[in-house]
Amino acid sequence: MDRRRFVRTFATGSLALASLPSFASGKENKITILHTNDTHSHIDPFPLDDKKYPGQGGVNRRKALIDRIRKEEDHVLLLDAGDIFQGTPYFNMHHGELEFKVMTAMGYDAATMGNHDFDAGIEGFEKMLPHANFPFLCANYDFKDTILKDKTLAFKVFNKGGMKIGVFGVGVELNGLVSKELYKETNYLDPIEKANYYANHLKNEEKCDLVICLSHLGYVPRHNKMCDPVLAENTENIHLIIGGHSHTFLDEPQMYKNKAGKQVLINQVGWAGLILGRIDFYFNTNGDPDLWASNVINTNYNIG
Amino acid sequence: MRNLFFFSFFIFLSCGTQKIADYKQDSVVIDSTLGDGGLDEMIQPYRESMVEEMSEVIGVATKDLIKYNPESPLSNFTAEAAFLAGIDYSKSNADLSGLSAENTFAMLNFGGLRAPIHQGDITVGEIFELMPFDNTLVIVKISGDKVRMLARYIFDKLGQPVYNANFLLTPDIETMKIGGVEYNFDKELYVITTDYLSSGGDNMTFFNEPLGIWDTGILLRDVFIQYVKEKKELGGFELTGKIQINN
Numbered sequence: 001m002d003r004r005r006f007v008r009t010f011a012t013g014s015l016a017l018a019s020l021p022s023f024a025s026g027k028e029n030k031i032t033i034l035h036t037n038d039t040h041s042h043i044d045p046f047p048l049d050d051k052k053y054p055g056q057g058g059v060n061r062r063k064a065l066i067d068r069i070r071k072e073e074d075h076v077l078l079l080d081a082g083d084i085f086q087g088t089p090y091f092n093m094h095h096g097e098l099e100f101k102v103m104t105a106m107g108y109d110a111a112t113m114g115n116h117d118f119d120a121g122i123e124g125f126e127k128m129l130p131h132a133n134f135p136f137l138c139a140n141y142d143f144k145d146t147i148l149k150d151k152t153l154a155f156k157v158f159n160k161g162g163m164k165i166g167v168f169g170v171g172v173e174l175n176g177l178v179s180k181e182l183y184k185e186t187n188y189l190d191p192i193e194k195a196n197y198y199a200n201h202l203k204n205e206e207k208c209d210l211v212i213c214l215s216h217l218g219y220v221p222r223h224n225k226m227c228d229p230v231l232a233e234n235t236e237n238i239h240l241i242i243g244g245h246s247h248t249f250l251d252e253p254q255m256y257k258n259k260a261g262k263q264v265l266i267n268q269v270g271w272a273g274l275i276l277g278r279i280d281f282y283f284n285t286n287g288d289p290d291l292w293a294s295n296v297i298n299t300n301y302n303i304g
Numbered sequence: 305m306r307n308l309f310f311f312s313f314f315i316f317l318s319c320g321t322q323k324i325a326d327y328k329q330d331s332v333v334i335d336s337t338l339g340d341g342g343l344d345e346m347i348q349p350y351r352e353s354m355v356e357e358m359s360e361v362i363g364v365a366t367k368d369l370i371k372y373n374p375e376s377p378l379s380n381f382t383a384e385a386a387f388l389a390g391i392d393y394s395k396s397n398a399d400l401s402g403l404s405a406e407n408t409f410a411m412l413n414f415g416g417l418r419a420p421i422h423q424g425d426i427t428v429g430e431i432f433e434l435m436p437f438d439n440t441l442v443i444v445k446i447s448g449d450k451v452r453m454l455a456r457y458i459f460d461k462l463g464q465p466v467y468n469a470n471f472l473l474t475p476d477i478e479t480m481k482i483g484g485v486e487y488n489f490d491k492e493l494y495v496i497t498t499d500y501l502s503s504g505g506d507n508m509t510f511f512n513e514p515l516g517i518w519d520t521g522i523l524l525r526d527v528f529i530q531y532v533k534e535k536k537e538l539g540g541f542e543l544t545g546k547i548q549i550n551n
Contacts, residue, residue, distance in 0.1 A: 063341025
């Protein structure tokens with residue numbers, strides 16, 4: 001078990017938690033966020049003779065792990081940050097059908113669209129949607145003049161154990177990255193503006209206890225200056241950014257300060273379904289989004 | 305215990321919304337120790353048809369086709385296949401009626417050739433390994449100045465897969481032939497390449513703001529598959545000295 005743990009758990013955090021007064025019973029105030037990004041049609045594990053990831057990955061084992069966590073935890077949310085398509089012949093041959101089917105079987109709650117999810121064109125993506133029993137959250141792609149009109153959502157609110165969790169998604173600029181013939185009349189909107197708008201809406205109108213942004217902007221900028229740290233520092237009301245696009249293996253979630261000086265976590269788990277990201281959030285009535293990071297401030301976080 | 309539960313519930317309501325107190329991360333590497341999630345039944349039909357398609361034999365290689373700089377059998381095969389497919393496409397597009405073997409060459413990128421072709425049967429899967437990306441064949445029309453930049457790029461990169469062009473490159477001078485005829489960087493040329501490169505991939509900035517660009521929509525991988533299917537036997541691709549770099 002320990003061997004498989006990607007990163008050690010935080011003893012300091014757990015101790016601090018134990019010292020906090022807890023009003024609700026143990027399991028009531030815990031939300032388990034599971035996440036993937038850039039799975040890129042990696043249905044099967046890497047071959048045993050693969051130089052970098054021999055025998056790693058594979059959706060069947062990912063599902064076994066998710067099933068086990070669901071048995072152990074009451075309130076689980078399973079999310080993906082995009083680029084589900086492209087990367088193995090499964091996609092070239094079956095156009096994403098199996099990718100959506102296995103994600104549905106695993107019980108994904110929501111995903112956002114990555115640039116490669118446009119690789120079969122927006123028509124190709126639309127054709128596969130019946131196989132996905134979960135919503136695609138795209139707050140900064142305006143699809144109103146396309147076949148995807150009303151087929152995606154900007155955000156969704158999940159109710160888990162008395163908590164409200166608001167999730168929205170932002171995607172990368174398509175021009176220069178994806179052929180216009182594929183994304184057609186999709187209109188790219190400023191991710192920071194849209195993130196601020198929807199995070200504010202989720203926090204203050206929908207009264208969400210936890211606001212999560214699914215981002216396919218990348219942890220490091222690739223083809224323009226936009227990236228998750230820039231998003232974090234220029235927005236408010238987001239607690240967690242689940243990233244993708246840059247295929248970054250973060251050893252642990254990175255802490256940034258948002259526009260209002262509050263803490264934002266960014267996490268990303270590489271690509272190809274090699275890792276299942278997991279972050280457990282603990283809630284109580286004394287917790288304060290302004291201060292919650294102080295429980296773990298003594299670990300080696302780089303507080304930005 | 306029951307009373308405690310109600311007490312807790314009461315406090316929970318009276319204290320208002322819950323707030324984040326802490327978090328803990330516990331990401332897990334996916335490996336064989338995690339067991340069986342029961343998805344194999346769902347995957348199997350897809351896997352079988354994929355394996356079937358990937359194992360289809362489309363031709364035979366009489367020798368290993370591998371890549372190295374500045375010119376190699378693998379780069380000669382891929383650039384030739386791209387060139388012929390581009391010429392073929394131009395015949396069906398009236399906008400490209402001015403394109404001919406006298407003013408056109410093909411250039412792909414060395415880094416984009418992801419695996420060699422091994423001697424023996426060539427399967428579809430082998431072509432997928434050679435070209436896993438869904439890059440499309442693109443024709444770009446560029447000025448002589450940009451062609452000179454392209455030649456300089458080839459010098460800097462110590463070669464690239466090309467066809468129907470010869471380069472003699474020194475630190476100061478670019479000499480070039482198209483279709484065996486000397487070219488003086490004075491005329492516009494058509495370059496047959498991929499959408500990845502024509503959009504500036506691998507820093508091919510000389511493709512920025514071209515005089516014309518035509519995306520054939522044909523996958524480069526399908527170009528290779530078609531070429532092998534038609535030729536049946538892949539061999540030769542002997543080195544011709546088409547790229548000479550004198551540092």
